[in-house]
């Protein structure tokens with residue numbers, strides 16, 4: 001019976017965390033021109049936004065192999081200056097209050113940000129991207145190819161009109 005730790009041909013492992021350990025490890029840092037939260041856009045713009053740089057820790061450099069095939073990728077990051085205790089939020093101070101899970105606000109129990117960004121280039125241990133909305137120095141959690149390349153199209157939700 002093969003063990004879960006067996007490697008297939010050409011696979012290579014590093015000394016990563018064990019599977020059941022939910023403590024997140026930052027794998028790099030995001031460099032953007034945004035020096036305060038007020039200067040960040042609410043969501044990134046993959047067409048007209050500024051070029052940003054994603055710098056991976058050396059341990060994970062090899063994990064970028066093959067990413068250059070993609071025009072768009074998804075970046076997951078830790079919104080490290082967010083408070084984490086609100087269940088209801090009034091983001092626009094217009095009297096409208098909404099539950100945290102119905103918002104894309106950075107304020108959430110586990111402040112994970114997700115952006116689909118245009119991949120401009122892959123360098124040794126770093127990515128050049130466009131479409132980010134986070135502060136300079138935001139810690140990086142994960143990088144994935146654009147999910148649209150893999151996810152089957154789902155039909156739209158039926159409406160009352162059928």
Ligand code: SAM
Nearest residue numbers: 037040041042079080081082106113114134135
């Ligand atoms: N695109 C991500 C998402 O949808 O999951 C994040 C959206 S959130 C609305 C983006 C906002 O978070 C920015 O406009 C800025 O106000 C705030 N923000 C950016 N970087 C942050 C950080 N490192 N810590 C706390 N807040 C941050």
